[in-house]
Amino acid sequence: MIPMTHAQTQPATPVIPLPPRAAHLTTLTGATLTLATTFLAWTWTTTFPGNLTINGYPGGLQTITLTGATLTLLYATTALAPPRLQRLLAPAGTTPPTLLLALGTFAATWYTLAAITLDLGGLVNLEPGGYAAGAASLLTLTGALALPNTAPTTTETTRRTPWQRLRHSLTPGPPPPPPRTLPTWAETLTIAAAFALGLLLLTYGIDTDYGELFTGYLILTATGLAALHRAGLTTRLNHLTTKHRTTTLTAAFTAAACFPLTQTNDTYTNLATSILVFATVALGLNVVVGLAGLLDLGYVAFLGVGAYTAALVSGSPESALHARFPFWAAVLTGIAASLLFGILIGAPTLRLRGDYLAIVTLGFGEIFRITMTNLNGKTGPDITNGAMGIPNIPELNILGFNFGTTHHLLGIPIGRFGNYYLLMLLATLTVVLVFRRATDSRTGRAWIAIREDETAATAMGINAFRLKLLAFALGAALAGLAGTIHAHVITTATPDQYQFAGTVPPNSAFLLAAVILGGMGTITGPLLGAALLYLIPSKLDFMQDYQLLLFGLALILLMRFRPEGLVVDRRKQLEFHEPETPTAKAPTP
Incomplete structure (x- = not known):
């Protein structure tokens, strides 16, 4: 015994x-x-x-x-x-x-x-x-x-x-013990109720x-x-959302689309639109950092490439090109320009690893900002108006729908930022679908293998350089998509918006902190991390001057107590929290 x-x-x-x-x-x-x-x-x-x-x-x-x-x-x-x-x-x-x-x-x-x-x-x-x-x-x-x-x-x-x-x-x-199996309609209602509650909770926080x-x-x-x-309730909810992934995605974006209907003016809708822009860019960075394991410290430059491209071809009177593309063409041009820059930067640098790659990408981000400042007609060609940027980007007009005017839905007025919020939500849905399909694909599994051990992945026949370049280019294209819409939301593109670190996002430090805080390799993690990191300084004015200090403190505490991030990736959780095997005590004679 x-x-x-x-x-x-x-x-x-x-x-x-x-x-x-x-x-x-x-x-x-x-x-x-x-x-x-x-x-x-x-x-x-x-x-x-x-x-x-x-x-x-x-x-x-x-x-x-x-x-x-x-x-x-x-x-x-x-x-x-x-x-x-x-x-x-x-x-x-x-x-x-x-x-x-x-x-x-x-x-x-x-x-x-x-x-x-x-x-x-x-x-x-x-x-x-x-x-x-x-x-x-x-x-x-x-x-x-x-x-x-x-x-x-x-x-x-x-x-x-x-x-x-x-x-x-x-x-x-x-x-917790496994729950009793419910009918499909009951599980669907549970998921819908959870997202409705989340919408109310988020709306209350934004409206404070x-x-x-x-x-x-x-x-x-x-x-x-x-x-x-x-x-144990969130564990059971996770089981339901994993079981009904399509229903979960539909419920999540339906709840998000209802947010403008809860607002009476554009004050907080503008804040929600900015959160959605930076959350989408963070999800694009998650392809590079979370899946492929490439430390990119200049990722915000690709957002700037998309924004400047949209500003040049969207009909701004200050544009040097004097071109007026329709929105779909401007979006494709911004994506193509960011994709091209991703390939041009990644091709000669992705043979580096670790800190060396981080330093090179950091340099690219600073070179982009300085170049945009110098293209002012004095120190370089007159293309970007230098530090003044490209202002007066016209409002979007898609199929007769003017995004700059107020429209009514179910008797509820939706203003300018509400219109751009819904447009940005469609872009976010596109990025989420791309990320989800890439993660579940053969390429996504190869990215994860490279992230875990590039030497072992190469020994197993994976072309690491080609796949890393593909991840770099895909992440750049997703950032370019968000950048084209962001330029129309703020109606200007200036170099000081795209820095490595600063008191006002977007910047590369903000995006990287959002990915790490939320949870690398997950879909909801970067969205949640970007929302928290943008919302908290916006609501607490005294924190804006100490943003970088607080980012660093938050990352230190996170690495100490929850290194896998707020949203848990199963593989990361097993890596950082190995199950404890209790040692058997010797029987007493």
Whole structure:
């Protein structure tokens, strides 16, 4: 008979020594009180944004605390519910998601109290409701830390510090049991509901009016998504999306197309259009970096080639060519020009590897910017107007549809940026389909083999140089496609828009950080990474001057705690997180 180890014979003891029933009661009581305090005034003056002075009506950051407390109460109650309901809402266990939601509610609440204190000048500006909210959220977190683990593993220790408990909640746990097979229509409705919820969540974040509300939104969203992952719901959703890939792609782009219908003006639609442009370019860079493993530090130059080509042939009065191509011809010209530059740059340089290739591509990006500046009629031919660029690019007019005027759909006005948003969405769909087909093809598998070990791939008969050049050219063409539309959106093309690093995207550092942060080799990863990296500095003005510093800090933390990126590629996850094989303990005589 094999004796059981100490970790297997004794259950994990929470860091706060409370009986399980008392821990659940404390969590439930704290979450209920936190929810109730959102209906009280937290400050006495409307100077703080959001108007937190009204009793009986939550406003501003109080709605963030209200949402977090409601979700915490839901999962704390689920732990006491019948097993069938637990398997539905938390198939991987209720304790980690409850703890993460309690942590998010606590962080959002105390951040609000700290912001009121700092913005208004002292604790005297807090009303009793604010103090009650801080105490109730602390009580909720205390009870959550004392909850017993509902998903036991063989690696539990007998006692955990608060940091170990929180880190355990963030660490991926055992996979949830397989769900019951649902009818096809039910799985389709589940996928549609998930993307509809994602649209509402993204719309709320983009529509936030001030930085404090956006910060609270980020805090609760990050902890809430982590809680859903630890509950096992995102794992089950991933299984459904993998099973119904076409349905998932259709639902995703249908939800994205509905975004302009949720806006009443172009203020936030302009922001969403810029996010979509840079997310599309990041997905094109993902072909080069994520699939083929080529470190390209000058990729933004291909975006500039497409933009300048479109500016020269689209009828701008400042264009040296004085040409007016239809849109489809301008797009094809921009793609062809970027493709040609990709081949010309890649042919002599792709025999290099690693840091040498990175330095050469960095040099190409700087040469492109300097060349566009010097083609001003003084230091070179008069083609690009130098630093002034090519302004006054006319609005698109496709089959009589003028993108510069407001149109109505279902009685809802869609302005200029809404029109270009939908056009850019079609370009994004094209890039996604190209990336998906390339990944699943024989060429895509060869790219992945080159990325993992070029020497071994060459020994197996793969023509590494030809395939790397193909990846470089394809990535350049996709960037050129986005560049042609981007030039019409901003109606100008100037050299300072296409740098390696800068405070305003697009730049190569921004695009590379988006790919690494989101997850190399995935479709949704670069889209998510670009959205986060563009949206956060846009909403938090103080971060714009420290953008590069924060990019570097985010990458350091990501490499330490989640090197595979936010969106997990299965191959990368197995590479960075090798499964631990517990060693058998010698039997005691």
